[in-house]
Amino acid sequence: LGGTNHTLDTYGIDWSKDYEEWDFYVQYAQQGGSDANTNTDYDGTLWNLAVGYDLDEDDKLGLAWTSYSGAETADPGKAWVSGGLSDAHSFLGFADVLAQQNVEDITFTWDRQVNDRNSFHLAYHMFSLESNTAAVSLGTGLDNGWTGFDGGNGGTPDANGTLDDDLGTELDLIWKHQLSSDVGLALGYAAFDAGDYFTANTAAGVTNNSPDVTYTWLNATVKF
Numbered sequence: 563l564g565g566t567n568h569t570l571d572t573y574g575i576d577w578s579k580d581y582e583e584w585d586f587y588v589q590y591a592q593q594g595g596s597d598a599n600t601n602t603d604y605d606g607t608l609w610n611l612a613v614g615y616d617l618d619e620d621d622k623l624g625l626a627w628t629s630y631s632g633a634e635t636a637d638p639g640k641a642w643v644s645g646g647l648s649d650a651h652s653f654l655g656f657a658d659v660l661a662q663q664n665v666e667d668i669t670f671t672w673d674r675q676v677n678d679r680n681s682f683h684l685a686y687h688m689f690s691l692e693s694n695t696a697a698v699s700l701g702t703g704l705d706n707g708w709t710g711f712d713g714g715n716g717g718t719p720d721a722n723g724t725l726d727d728d729l730g731t732e733l734d735l736i737w738k739h740q741l742s743s744d745v746g747l748a749l750g751y752a753a754f755d756a757g758d759y760f761t762a763n764t765a766a767g768v769t770n771n772s773p774d775v776t777y778t779w780l781n782a783t784v785k786f
Contacts, residue, residue, distance in 0.1 A: 577589075620674055621674050622671075630642040729760075746783040
């Protein structure tokens with residue numbers, strides 16, 4: 563992002579290592595810059611740590627932790643600014659319910675290579691607030707007119723000034739089939755189960771106070 567009074571710089575590291583049956587991945591990014599229009603100095607942080615283990619030649623287990631910093635009321639510049647990538651697909655689960663700000667995600671994965679043409683992927687996400695004094699941003703998965711928040715911004719803090727940090731869980735299932743060396747298909751299912759952050763902070767008169775999301779999708783990849 564840039565402009566006469568607005569600059570946002572993002573820099574960091576990306577590291578991976580394979581060791582026998584294990585593989586490791588570390589991603590860290592920091593933001594800087596400022597917005598003179600709002601007198602904000604940016605200081606957002608991203609962490610992505612992952613480890614995988616090959617059970618055998620066909621099965622692999624994984625564990626990952628992802629964190630996008632979230633702004634506190636006294637210091638809005640600490641929130642991660644996605645720079646237009648907040649609705650990019652599958653950064654935080656394939657349901658795309660949550661945007662890349664003020665979110666922590668612990669993910670368990672299982673990948674199985676069934677045969678030369680078919681493979682299966684399972685991911686189970688556990689979402690929570692990175693800072694429970696700031697609201698979460700919603701992604702494209704809740705662009706369905708759901709307005710259950712009390713005040714529209716993530717509910718009312720409790721007596722201690724904090725929000726319930728349980729955002730919910732998500733299950734992702736993906737089956738991939740390689741028709742040929744140039745054509746592949748992927749069939750996916752995503753199910754998001756909203757947590758107490760949503761259900762405990764709903765507006766008066768809202769009956770559908772749990773913004774659960776489920777859908778299936780089909781994707782084709784063609785190489786030319």
